[in-house]
Amino acid sequence: MAVTNNIMVGCINFTAMLLSIPIIGSGIWLSSQPDNLCVKILQWPLIIMGLVVLVLSLAGAVAGFWRIRWLLIFYLVAMLALIVLLACFVAMVYWVTLKGSGHPEPSRTFLEYRLDDYSGWLRRWVQSYRKWDGIRSCLRSSSMCGGLNQNYRLAQDFFNAHITPLQSGCCKPPTECGHTFVNPTYWISPKDMAADMDCLRWSNDQTQLCYSCDSCKAGLLANLYKEWRRVDIILGITLVALIAVYLAGCCAFRRAKTPHLSRKYKQGSS
Template sequence: MRASNHLIGLLNFLTFLLSAVILGGGIWLSSRANNIDCLKFLQWPLIVIGAAIMVVSLAGFAGACYRNTFLMWLYLFAMFFIIAALVGFIIFAYAVTDKGSGRPVMNKGYLEYYLRDYSGWLKDRVVDDDYWANIRSCLRDSKVCSKMGRSFNGVPESFEMFSMRKLSPIQSGCCKPPTDCGFVYVNETLWNIEGGTVGLGTDTDCPRWSNDQQQLCYQCDSCKAGVLDSLKKSWRKVSVINIVVLILLVIFYVIGCAAFRNNKSIDNDEPYGEARMTKAQPSRIQL
């Protein structure tokens, strides 16, 4: 009995540590939502799941230490639904970030992003006027574009050097005009519009570009696509960690169920491995 309680207590302690990992992933997404991705509702399900696992694991730990059957039942019951919720969250995260990616550009180190390459619930959320107004304001406040500037020995980088840079999706989509526009490079966020002739008739983002540092390409579809791709990368990173945590949680849960069942058998004075039905059979009277 004592060994089983110790095992359940250990499993709950490990589960508590795993909940900290999930909670940390949610907090990391929250920090990116405030500074980079600028979409502030996606991290909350993960934070809630992590906090729930933390509370339930503490209840299970207390139940194991004090041999409180109710708390141990509560732990097993609640953890089942939490694991199911985590599975649902992982599936949802992959489903809403399934489509879309950047396109390579000839002789460029960065990718170009097109809104038409993305679809689904997350895209509809991002392009919604109310949501995009908040995202655009967040991007402007984060100064992600103003941080792009580089100079070498006091000399700004040339167009050739800029073209070879590995820009983030948001930098590529929001801080410069689409390459198809053919604008002439002045610096990272300043382009000569008069020189553009290539994509003016085909790319609707070209007339949306502004050299106003408060506007840039924040109204462009390429900017929305860049935000979507940035979200996709963030969610995929967290989902990989969540899958590992989920596998460990399932293993711990199965072991915990077996240990709890063993506890119940010992409490009922059942020999280990003997079925209750066998024990319930009345003994024959020997004459």
């Protein structure tokens, strides 16, 4: 019976160790995306959370194999706290990505993005000057806009292109401003330009472009929306599996405890 229970505990904790992989992998994947590399909100919490799951699983395996009762109790309490934290994390990401979508424009394949369409928390975050100043500098150092000039030389090719929300918001002026195409990052301003602030913020200076525009902030949030939603689905599935593993661990702990109590009761009766 003890051998069987040890095998069960080992399998449970090995499964928990495997479940740390998608959590850590999600953080690493986010850190490889240019926009998340500039934002740095989710990736490190995810990587740390995944490493904690890994360490706790190892602690649970040691506690179960050598029957270290206090360590097993610590494992169960800590894992429960981590599951609650992960559930809050999944709910938070779902909530902040609940709103957000692009808007089609006539004769354009790509979409336009507006800041008001996104979660108030995310809007306030990117509208903070200190935060956006650092993000803007990071975006400028990337090659996301420069690559458009190499790929699209004709206006119609560019208008039919499937560019990213970040490129749509940061690398060109908003379509409603009525600028004339020269190349994807160089446009001629109309004589009667709309009074929209983003139209006035646009600059043909390749270090400025529309990095100060609200459309750029909206494009960033649209990119984050897509990437965070993918991660949230993975985390949601991992959370369900982790809950199942935790419940199995509780059952294994109870089964290991029951024979011990039965022997103690028999000794007391005799």
